[in-house]
Amino acid sequence: MNQSEISSNLKSVYDQQYAQADTRWRDIGARQKAENIIKLCKKYNFDKLLDVGAGDGAVLKELDKHHFVKELSAVEISNSGIEKINSRQLASLKEVKLFDGYSIPYADKTFPLATCSHVIEHVEHPRILLREIARVSTYQFFEIPIDFSLFVDQKIEHFLSYGHINIYTPALFKFLLKSEGFEILDESFMFLSDEVVDFMMKDWKQRLIYKTKVFFLKNSSLRRVKPNAYAVLCRHQGHDIKIF
Template sequence: MSGEPSAAADFYDAAYRSAGERGARWRELGAAGKADHVERLLRVRPDQLVEIGCGDGALLAELGRRDAARSLHGFDVSEEAVRAARRRGLRSVDVFDGQRVPVADDAFDVAVLSHVLEHVADPVALLREAARTAPTIIVEVPLERSLSGRRRSRQALSENAGHMHTFGRAAVRRMVDTAGLRLGADLMDPLPAAVHLFFAETPGARVAARVRSAVRRGVFAASPALAARLFTLHYACVCTRP
């Protein structure tokens, strides 16, 4: 996928159209864990929260159900995604060009970049832009610099999803530092069993998915560092301006 904003908008418009209801259910499934991470890292309910790269609003809607902020806002490059977000009842969701959020400095208390930075050509620039809009930024990315992440099948899935970068924890730290921000609290989490089960369509596949999830959670409980080397984890952190 090209890094040009117009190409990204076209790519994601097509992706949201083709994914249909199944894609919406997949994003809703993932939103629960992502909302857990936002709440765990924030601890205090903000007044104004924006999600930059909000997609179809699945995470914003979940945060709204939890009353995680007084006011929720979102921006995305895809008009198709923004329309879907508005169908969820999210009123303050708009299209942006993927580079500059059309708001004043410090318009929000918290900006969320959840599974977005791996999709953009210049993640440091977008992280800086998020920091312009809010003093606190929540970042979440998949840690794909792992044994399972290097499999050709996994790499193909990531490319088809529009991933332009792969991250490990050290790469996230460098990105945050390059953006001129401070890294605060962070967390890692293996994918929940429901994620593995989502694509399991036969009894045998469902058994295999449960076993895979149990093994990964067991390894993670014993050694998070080893788990990060072996398979994909989700990593979330708080970033603040100096």
């Protein structure tokens, strides 16, 4: 297998990922993800964007609803995801294309902004995808979940069940980006919204414990180490990885 190709077993899983997916859960999570994109990117007044790994289009739906840009485009490896995106009939969506997970079918610097939200943790060869995203865009927005803990190796089955094959802290993700030539322009350390917490945690005691923990995290330096998610706006500086 060529290193720039997605493994066949992963391709088959993701191809039908959204055929019978829980769209309510994805729609709830997408609201916060779209808000994070708008928060970090709104001052730049982008007129169009490419969403890389658009899934079932839940984030695209929110960006369309907020009239964030005039023109949305997307690439996705899953046929079932593309079907879901097209079924949404989004007014600002120009097109969605199937891609192989690495080679993005657009010319250099086609888009002023590329977004890639909760995708990199699923990617076998993240540096290859990062380079393609940098190639087709001027600015880049990334968001990843922060799954790291001191005992993350003891929860491997849990994370693999979500398809998370890469684990990051905010600092480790920034190291990856900077080593690939990305300049960090802005960043955000996020915790779950009340809507997401209420959906995920039905027991009030569980919600209280979580919200208490978040209160202390938000008011300490640990908020930059162990948030629920980390988002960053970048601009690639135009050079390849440099070592020695």
